[in-house]
Structures are given as structure tokens and as C-alpha cells.
Amino acid sequence: MQVHCARCHSVARVGGSPLPMAPPFRTLHQRYPVENLQESLAEGIITGHPSMPEFQLDPGQVTDVITYLKTLER
Numbered sequence: 001m002q003v004h005c006a007r008c009h010s011v012a013r014v015g016g017s018p019l020p021m022a023p024p025f026r027t028l029h030q031r032y033p034v035e036n037l038q039e040s041l042a043e044g045i046i047t048g049h050p051s052m053p054e055f056q057l058d059p060g061q062v063t064d065v066i067t068y069l070k071t072l073e074r
């Protein structure tokens with residue numbers, strides 16, 4: 001997921017994203033519970049994501065992403 005996502009989104013605890021438009025992952029939980037992403041990630045579509053390539057993640061990968069995002073909440 002670092003491979004797929006970190007190209008644009010910051011996965012670090014500080015600093016901006018490589019792509020300024022893309023929200024750093026550690027800020028997502030401030031906007032909504034990251035569990036809400038489970039469904040949209042599984043469907044391969046995230047609303048409001050026009051410049052992001054469409055991903056088809058398998059259920060295991062989706063769980064990994066959510067788990068990872070939760071580790072950033074602290």
C-alpha cells in the first residue's frame with residue numbers, strides 16, 4: 001500500500017504529500033472514521049478522487065490499508 005499510495009499521499013507522521021492535492025493519510029481520520037473507507041476501497045472507487053488511478057484491492061489488502069490508517073491516528 002505504501003507502493004500504491006505513497007506516490008501521492010504522505011504516509012509519514014509529519015510533512016505534506018508528494019502530490020500537494022492528496023491529503024496526507026494521517027489526516028483522513030479527522031474527516032471521517034477510516035472504517036468508512038472499507039467499502040469504497042473494496043469497490044475500487046473512492047468518491048472525490050478524480051486524479052487518482054482506480055485500484056482494485058482484494059479484501060485482505062483493504063483490511064491492511066484500514067489497519068495501517070488506524071496506526072496513524074495516534
Ligand code: HEC
Pocket residue numbers: 001004005006007008009019021022023028031037041046047048049050051052053055065
Ligand atoms: C496518482 C496519485 C494518487 C495515488 C497513487 C493515490 N491517491 Fe488517493 N488521492 C489523490 C488525490 C489527488 C486526492 C484528493 C482528491 C480530491 O480531494 O479531490 C486523494 C484522496 C484520497 C482519499 C480521500 C478521499 C476523500 O474524499 O476524503 C483517500 C481515502 C485516498 N486518496 C486513498 C488512497 C489509497 C488507499 C491509495 C492507494 C491504494 C491512494 N489514495 C493512492 C491522489 C492519489
